[in-house]
Amino acid sequence: MTEGVVFDLGWRPHDGPRFGRSGARRALYKDGLRRVLGLRRRARSKVLPFTLMAIALLPALFFVAFGVIAGEFDPAATLFGHSEYFDLTGALVLIFTALACSELLIPDRVHGTLAVYASRPLTTGDYVAMRTASLATVVFGFLWLPHLVLFLGRAWVNGFASYLGDNWEVLWETALGSAVYFAAYAPLGFVVAAFSRRTSLAAGVYLGVITISSAAARGLLEAGFDFIGLFAFQHHPGYVKDWIMDSSTHRWIPADAGFDASVSLLMIIVVAVLSGVVVLARQRRAA
């Protein structure tokens, strides 16, 4: 039985502009955004990302609403400030990153779509860079948007000009903190995804590695192996964030092991670079 009718509509060659590599990279970036958020896909693809983002944003919206109704914005009444807010969003973004990294790399490889990229003006480096940029955009928004909402809410209640003048540094500090969380969490997520064939399994393995590494590091640290503090991957971004925001919200394992926050930052950068090399090599083989 025939499955469709071939209509002879003629052929119109494309005689308009061609954007070449830059257009291809832009398309790849937009596709990454859609893939991470489940847009233009079945409804169930949207459930987890949007639920996690809603959970991250809701406390900020609640505090702002409470402040507006009360007519004042007492930082003590918000339960926690900007630095502590990362404790909530940091945990959520770990789950989000686990899912998103898998979603960005695995389907293209498993379904053979890398062959389509191979016939377009793109390099493997472009592919990895644009996938990373897509995730960075969403994760940064995920982490920073609640801070922006809190900031604007407080500015609204307390007087915009004076609040902005006294607290403007919060904006770049929280932005920098958000970027650190992304740099700490995403590279390992990409490494796990680059070697997996199932998205759910990759997300589970990634979450296991991150959380177990911290628990194991805590145990080994107490047994006297101080250098193991460098492998508490879940604790590096929080430690660096506290350093940036001049706060102290937790007992961070690298700190207990005697390492400065700058060492944690260095560790994040080293892991990110190594992960980038591994993912690039793996994607080149897969292509």
Added chain:
Amino acid sequence: MDTAPIIAVTDLRFAYGDIVAIDGVSLEIPPGRIGLVGANGAGKTTLLKILLGVLPAASGRVEVLGHRVATEQLEVRSRVGWMPESACLPPDQTAADFLGYAAELGGLPVRAARQRASDVLGLVGLHEERFRYIREFSTGMKQRTKLAQAIVHDPSLVLLDEPTAGLDPEGREEMLDLVTRLQDFGINAVISSHVLTDIERTCDWVIMLDGGKVLRSSPLTDLSTTDEVELEVIGDIEAVANRARAMGATVEVLGTVLHLRAPDGDAFEISRDAVADSDVSLRRLGARRTTLEDVFMGEEPA
């Protein structure tokens, strides 16, 4: 009409470890529909991947559409489409979304990409199904979507790797019709297949590969046209053969069919006279046409 070669390959070599896949291939391929035939493992897919720059040539020079693949890979890729033999479609996207995306990846502006996605899906017979998820498509629909993604960005050359693989007879016919029409769209095509009849049906130039070497690269008409006459008679065929031999022809008898070649005369005239002198009835007479399979099975490496 531009007759400059669309592909020029000089002394190309490629190996997977110790296994030589392409062994000193040199080719100049004119515009049109080019058939790439060979048995499994002959090096067809490897050659296509080298043309696309997916696999790097170990040695030799490869030019596609006037660009060196080794140094201008992205220029080549922006004007080439690729339909791989294996699956390449994301099941969780609709055909329209994926085709639009594939066109954007080819460098087309967003609006043009969407328009072309719709046009091309209509062209391959999937207009009604364009908003269905690809996971719901049959094998035939997926093959047509694969072809659509290969041409949606309006390439100058499309590389088709086993385009009829897995299709039922009707789907195969439709696919071959689409492939045949590519030249009308100004799209040159290299069609890799081990189904020789598909190549005979769609192509005007054929490249035969075996063991990583080129057996032959020539127009298909050169293969199918011979200087032999084929005649079928009712009666004593040996008498006809002997009479033709006496007139200086070289003759081969195959049942009731006779292949006749006349190095020093007109094969048709000798056939006519031999039949007239032998008191037999003529059933069929014509120039002998060889199939691609005849040529391929009898070909020796160059």
